[in-house]
Amino acid sequence: MRFLKSAWNWFGDFLHSIRFRITLWFVFILAIVLTIFSGFIYFNQARDLQGDSVGNIQAKFARLLGYFRSAAWQNSSLGLSDVPDNTPPLQQGDMLALVDANGQIIQSWGVTPSSKLVGDLVSAASGQQGLNVYEQTISATDPNGTAASADYLFIVSPVLRGRMPIGALIIGTPTSLTSELQRLRVSLILGSLFMLLIAFTGGLWLADRAMRPVKTIAHAARNISESDLSRRINLRGRDELAELASTFDNMLSRLQIAFDRQRRFVADASHELRTPLTITNLEINQALARDRSSADYQRALQTIHVENERMTRMVNDLMTLARMDSGQAILQFEKMDLSDAALEAVERLTALAEQQQITLETTELPELIVKGDRQYLIQMISNLIENAIKYSGSGQTVRVETGPGPADRRQFALLRITDTGPGIPPEHLPHLFDRFYRVDQARTQEDDPSAPTGSGLGLSIVAWIVEAHGGKIRVESRVNFGTTFEVTLPLALDN
Ligand code: ADP
Numbered sequence: 001m002r003f004l005k006s007a008w009n010w011f012g013d014f015l016h017s018i019r020f021r022i023t024l025w026f027v028f029i030l031a032i033v034l035t036i037f038s039g040f041i042y043f044n045q046a047r048d049l050q051g052d053s054v055g056n057i058q059a060k061f062a063r064l065l066g067y068f069r070s071a072a073w074q075n076s077s078l079g080l081s082d083v084p085d086n087t088p089p090l091q092q093g094d095m096l097a098l099v100d101a102n103g104q105i106i107q108s109w110g111v112t113p114s115s116k117l118v119g120d121l122v123s124a125a126s127g128q129q130g131l132n133v134y135e136q137t138i139s140a141t142d143p144n145g146t147a148a149s150a151d152y153l154f155i156v157s158p159v160l161r162g163r164m165p166i167g168a169l170i171i172g173t174p175t176s177l178t179s180e181l182q183r184l185r186v187s188l189i190l191g192s193l194f195m196l197l198i199a200f201t202g203g204l205w206l207a208d209r210a211m212r213p214v215k216t217i218a219h220a221a222r223n224i225s226e227s228d229l230s231r232r233i234n235l236r237g238r239d240e241l242a243e244l245a246s247t248f249d250n251m252l253s254r255l256q257i258a259f260d261r262q263r264r265f266v267a268d269a270s271h272e273l274r275t276p277l278t279i280t281n282l283e284i285n286q287a288l289a290r291d292r293s294s295a296d297y298q299r300a301l302q303t304i305h306v307e308n309e310r311m312t313r314m315v316n317d318l319m320t321l322a323r324m325d326s327g328q329a330i331l332q333f334e335k336m337d338l339s340d341a342a343l344e345a346v347e348r349l350t351a352l353a354e355q356q357q358i359t360l361e362t363t364e365l366p367e368l369i370v371k372g373d374r375q376y377l378i379q380m381i382s383n384l385i386e387n388a389i390k391y392s393g394s395g396q397t398v399r400v401e402t403g404p405g406p407a408d409r410r411q412f413a414l415l416r417i418t419d420t421g422p423g424i425p426p427e428h429l430p431h432l433f434d435r436f437y438r439v440d441q442a443r444t445q446e447d448d449p450s451a452p453t454g455s456g457l458g459l460s461i462v463a464w465i466v467e468a469h470g471g472k473i474r475v476e477s478r479v480n481f482g483t484t485f486e487v488t489l490p491l492a493l494d495n
Contacts, residue, residue, distance in 0.1 A: 019207030095172035125156035229256035276307035317457035331373040339365035345381035357394035368413035392421030
């Protein structure tokens with residue numbers, strides 16, 4: 001029972017399979033071709049055979065007619081019964097009869113036609129002009145007296161003396177036309193069916209071979225799980241399926257990168273949150289362990305406050321990034337002045353710069369109309385200025401400049417933030433925009449409480465905003481001399 005069920009399932013799958021459908025189409029098209037071809041052969045052959053048989057009987061008839069047109073016949077008073085026996089050019093099975101005007105057989109040679117047949121032929125021919133060829137299956141009795149059923153071709157024609165019809169001449173010759181055509185029909189049909197059968201099996205084999213890589217792809221895809229995206233199909237070849245497999249492999253690579261990034265993101269985020277949480281916990285435990293002076297409590301609360309702020313900032317940054325990744329961050333593009341946004345960011349951060357004893361200066365800020373989301377662009381500029389303030393020691397200068405792009409990029413607006421801070425060692429520059437990347441992880445976090453704190457998310461948010469605006473960001477830095485961040489954004493066209 002189970003075997004039957006699985007066989008039935010297999011059959012159902014097979015009927016729905018592409019290889020079965022391809023094979024069916026293949027056989028269907030071949031059937032049409034074979035039908036057209038067989039029809040062509042059949043009708044050509046039928047025409048040729050018919051032509052041969054009719055030509056043959058006409059030739060015989062022409063000789064007989066020669067006798068009736070001869071002067072000997074036309075000028076004599078010979079009757080139909082006087083036609084000499086050796087006149088007709090007959091062959092085995094031929095039939096020849098002279099009938100009078102009443103349809104009575106006067107004389108016959110070879111196989112004798114029945115009077116009914118004669119009657120039928122004469123009445124069919126009466127009223128028709130010239131030669132008339134008929135094909136008919138008849139039962140005839142040959143001179144040996146054996147009755148046989150055979151196909152005959154007949155010609156019926158009036159016999160004239162002068163212009164007077166005095167009777168009719170019927171000549172019949174056996175023809176194998178019908179049986180030959182029947183044989184041809186059977187051969188063509190059987191041959192075609194045989195070829196279709198071969199085509200079906202061959203087509204199935206071919207389709208099966210062609211579809212095998214699909215099975216490989218499906219098998220590989222089934223075995224690839226979310227936790228193991230490193231597997232690849234690796235189908236060799238240059239055909240369409242190899243192309244599909246390589247597209248699939250590329251997609252897997254992208255998915256793997258995305259998954260890995262996501263995993264790293266979550267791991268990094270928890271790791272980053274653990275430090276302030278541990279510090280907060282430690283402070284609370286110490287404060288609660290025994291009675292403390294109010295100065296101690298104040299110091300503990302101060303630390304908790306700082307760590308709390310750090311966590312809040314980090315959670316905000318994480319939420320911003322998550323929104324950006326999931327496509328929920330909707331940018332509201334409008335025509336706006338980039339210099340205006342830069343000025344707003346500078347105004348917001350002037351107090352912070354003063355607090356850190358940093359000179360925050362701007363050059364002349366010309367109008368640069370870009371299509372952008374004002375809030376996001378201000379956030380981007382603020383992050384860059386904030387970093388410059390944060391990482392440059394007191395007494396340093398941070399300069400904010402805007403202007404048109406360089407000569408080869410005139411259709412871009414340029415924003416440059418330069419500081420005279422410590423600079424960034426070149427080996428860190430390629431990773432600067434990676435999430436959670438900080439140049440000096442250890443120092444900023446634990447050992448040196450006076451060091452600027454950060455989560456390493458600010459620049460990745462900056463990079464995302466710049467990219468979402470179709471712009472580019474690059475950084476140049478020299479250790480001990482300072483750092484320059486340069487952002488180019490496409491200028492809004494007039495229309
Ligand atoms: P963070 O929140 O730590 O500031 P960012 O992504 O904004 O994270 O910056 C990544 C790292 O790049 C920082 O940890 C810092 O070491 C370095 N950095 C960024 N801007 C500057 C700058 N203007 N001068 C020196 N170092 C910088």
